[in-house]
Amino acid sequence: MALTPQWLDELRMRTTLSAVISRTVRLTKAGREFKACCPFHNEKTPSFYVNDEKGFYHCFGCEAHGDAIRWLTDQRGMPFMDAVKELAAEAGMEVPAPDPRAAERAEKRASLHDVTAAAQQWFVDKLASSEGAEARSYLKRRGFSDAVVREFGFGFAPAERQALAAALPFEESMLVESGMRIEVEGKDPYDRFRNRLMLPIQDTRGRVIAFGGRILDADAHGPKYLNSPDTPLFDKGRTLYNLHRAAPAARQSGRIVVVEGYMDAIALANAGIAEAVAPLGTALTENQIELLWRQVECPLLCFDGDNAGRRAAMRAITRALPLLGQNRSFAIVQMPKGLDPDDLIKNQGVEAFELLLAQPTKLIDFLWEFELQAKPLNTPEEKAGLKSRLLEHTSKIEDSLVRALYRREYNQRFDELVFGKRDRSNAxxxxxxxxxxxxxxxxxxxxxxxxxxxxxxxxxxxxxxxxxxxxxxxxxxxxxxxxxxxxxxxxxxxxxxxxxxxxxxxxxxxxxxxxxxxxxxxxxxxxxxxxxxxxxxxxxxxxxxxxxxxxxxxxxxxxxxxxxxxxxxxxxxxxxxxxxxxxxxxxxxxxxxxxxxxxxxxxxxxx
Incomplete structure (x- = not known):
């Protein structure tokens, strides 16, 4: 069957998870969630929770976790397609007809997974060899523990243009399609990643789908960081680095931290903060924002404490504004100027960073402060410009209640700023x-x-x-x-x-x-x-x-x-x-x- 990720997402959205689970498990309302004794292991105190808004169940005792499809396959033992058909019938959706081309694409993706998995093992082996000495030295200078190096799968790509192709037993076309090689008309193909510290990018199931490479020679040409291109396996706008590790940690801590790059996420993991993710070279997309809200209601945006970091935060907020709603917002962790998370932790300790995480700036306050500092406010025209910019932001919010509350709050703040605080006493x-x-x-x-x-x-x-x-x-x-x-x-x-x-x-x-x-x-x-x-x-x-x-x-x-x-x-x-x-x-x-x-x-x- 040609079941695309988009079709499966629509099926999950149309399915009320608690209604499916309550057929076989007695659920009790607990705030916005439901709870029960876990059906996957014996327990006397409920640790099994069902969240309809986020579309998943989770047990804090045995770590069982999944959606409606996973529930039917794991708890009721149904084959995957039977589970999909049952949920689709209840949701009023038609299961797509068999598509030979889709089956062929799925088979190709499976083959490409073999390519990326083999490439990952080769990079790891090269890091451990004499060729990887400089990369190992860099990791040591960064203070990454051996456990973190192994957990995150660091590797090394040699400088030779044909090294990977000679080492892996795959056709040239597969190496190109997986993003491992670059094909240029009129020239021989060559390895995309050369003389770089390598890092695997994994999907939510932990499978290697792409790579990121950091340059080691400061004088070499090319970008400091280089990521795989979009491939049949990898869509950078739909992927958050480290989500497969951060999601379980986020369910325990109730927070998820979004940092600028994957090295920041690894630095936080090295310091014991496991619930950190990063976009992959672009501003947060709508799909990535939805992925974050599936984990927690208010993700923390943590960007560098400079103008570039503030602009990056604003780009993310601009994308998020139309999607805001009840229990769907962001908070911003503002780093000290000139420091990134790794710098702060090394200079002041992880406690200093935890303190920042505990006192984030609300999205509504960050927008106000950003626009307040954007331009001078010396003339009536400049003050009118401030209000215009604020109202332009609020107009993008599609939820009518949230939009009205933002507009009202900014109107009150503007009036107090320009005309003085309103006296609401009996006077x-x-x-x-x-x-x-x-x-x-x-x-x-x-x-x-x-x-x-x-x-x-x-x-x-x-x-x-x-x-x-x-x-x-x-x-x-x-x-x-x-x-x-x-x-x-x-x-x-x-x-x-x-x-x-x-x-x-x-x-x-x-x-x-x-x-x-x-x-x-x-x-x-x-x-x-x-x-x-x-x-x-x-x-x-x-x-x-x-x-x-x-x-x-x-x-x-x-x-x-x-x-x-x-x-x-x-x-x-x-x-x-x-x-x-x-x-x-x-x-x-x-x-x-x-x-x-x-x-x-x-x-x-x-x-």
């Missing part, structure tokens, strides 16, 4: 001014300022309530009667249609509501219309208890605030005519209550 609405006659000394607020501020907040609250009823139609039926005589129509003329629709006995869904609005010459709102309203029930379109509670509170505030304001105006007028202790006390009580309601509203908008 925002007015305070007692101790001057003038007895009434002026005890008057609690500036009426002009109070009215402007109150009207602004009340309009935003009204607009949010209308949007909340459109996003959550069931609220219309529950709370519609609360708005008779209210002024919501001034904020959104759709309110009349919403309230009228609630009178009919039918399945009151968004689809029905959209149909009613269209028939009445209106439309459903676009995402941007509620992005900046900053209320939980508009920022979180899913209908859950948190959204419902916040909407209920919004309705209470909306109906109560005008009543309290009217009573306050009357009490203030009465105190102006005849300022007795009773009038003064009532006016102050209503003033405190009015300010409390507005403070609750501000808190709600900031939640």
């Amino acid at each position: 925002s609405f007015g305070k007692v001014i101790e001057s003038g006659d007895r009434f002026q000394q005890k008057k609690a607020f500036d009426e002009v300022h109070w009215k402007a501020r109150a009207d602004h907040l009340y309009r935003r609250l009204g607009a949010a309530i209308v949007m909340g009823m459109i996003l959550h139609p069931k609220y219309i039926r529950i709370y519609g009667s609360e708005f008779e005589g209210q002024r919501l129509k001034a904020y959104d003329p759709r309110i009349d249609i919403l309230l009228e629709s609630a009178e009919y006995d039918r399945d009151f869904s968004q689809e029905y509501l959209a149909d009613v609005l269209v028939k009445r010459g209106r439309r459903m709102p676009e995402t941007f219309e509620w992005d900046d309203l900053n209320f939980p029930f508009t920022m979180w379109p899913q209908d859950d208890e948190e959204a419902h509670q916040s909407f209920r509170k919004a309705v209470t505030l909306y109906t109560r605030m005008p009543l309290v304001d009217d009573a306050l105006r009357k009490a203030t007028a009465e105190a102006g005519k005849d300022l007795t202790d009773g009038n003064w006390g009532e006016q102050q009580r209503l003033l405190a209550y009015a300010m409390q309601l507005r403070e609750e509203l501000l808190t709600m908008m900031a939640a």
